[in-house]
Amino acid sequence: MRALSEFPADAAASIRGVFCDIDDTxxxxxxxxAAAYGALERLSEAGLAVVPIxxxxxxxxxxxxxxxxVAGVVGENGAFYFxxxxxxxxxxxxxxxxAAERADNKRRLDHIEKRVLAEVPGAAVSADQAYREADLAIDFCEDVPALPPGKVQHIKQIFEEEGAVAKISSIHVNGWFGRYDKLSMTRRFAAERLGVDxxxxKAAYVFVGDSPNDAPMFGFFPNACGVANVRDFAGRIEAEPAFVASGRGGAGFVEIADMLLARRRPGAG
Structure with missing residues (x-):
């Protein structure tokens, strides 16, 4: 992971879109x-496709x-785009x-939920679970006291023992049934909504993220960037971003947006 200041000027000048995580990014x-939301707006007004993932x-x-x-959003770790x-x-x-497959998967996820709550004291179902269509989110630090890494890994293991896919974000362990992730639906969104292969x-797009569930995106995009808190997961993430901002969370996102806009070539995109 290199400092954001090393991001090549010629690559930055030709970027046409920004895919970005939301939480802690x-x-x-x-x-x-306000600064982070303003950065989203400035990127969009400059003609870049901005898509939260x-x-x-x-x-x-x-x-x-x-x-x-934004041009759209990919949610629940790739279950859909809107x-x-x-x-x-x-x-x-x-x-x-x-819809039928999602309903069947929900019954299977309900069983996993019972196992997690019984086997991992301190874990909780995410407060936003009622608004989900395809996955189960287990809270390990958002609205509950932070669980130690071993317990977080135990939650992930329970999902996997039941045949589900599980990914760790900065706040939740998300689990689902199906062969998809953030990257697979981002590809589909780009093809269907942006007309892009x-x-x-991929070199014309930046992904910005912060945690292990962003690993597929970090590994795919050569110009992927992390906000500084991605370093908190050193040694626990399958692929790392090529560049890292000095600021954490929204401040790091603003830093990346400012860099891209300052180097943007007139007429790019």
Whole structure:
């Protein structure tokens, strides 16, 4: 991981879009600051496609897609994307799994929930679970006293023992059934909403994140950036970002946005 100051100027000048995590990447200690929201707006107004890629639930993502200055949002770690079409006043909702499959998966996740709460004292179902469509989020530090790493790993292990995929974010362990992740749905969003083949054009996009569930994105995008708190997961993340900001959370996101906008080539994108 290199300092953000080493981000190549020619690469920054030709960036056409920014994919970004939300929690502890755009937010700071659970809050969205005016500066971070302003950075989203400045990126969008400059002509860059801005797309949050988050583990947060469908209910939150509907609001993000509708009200934030973004091209769309990928939610629940890749279970879906939402994009609001202002011209037709329609919310476009695309899911990996159909309604029947999601209902069956929910029954299986309910069993995992019971196991986790019985086997890992101090863990809790995330406060935003009621707004989720496809996964189960277990809170290990957002609204509960922080659990030690061993207990967090135990939660992940329970999901995997039951045949689910599990990813650790900065606040939750998210688990689901299905062969998808943040990257797979980001590829689909880019193709269907931006008309972009990310495999051929990934150098023209930046991903910004902070935690282990961002590893697929860090590993895919050559110009991936982390906010400074990604260093908290050193040794516990499968792929690291190429560059790291000096600021944590939203301050780091603003730092990355400022760098991209300062070096942007007129007419790029």
């Amino acid at each position: 755009i937010t700071t200690e659970g809050r969205l600051t 988050t583990g947060r639930p469908a209910g939150w993502c509907d609001m993000v897609a509708r009200f934030w200055p 994009a609001y079409d202002g011209a037709t006043r329609k919310m476009i909702r695309v899911f990996t799994a159909g 990310l495999d051929a054009d």
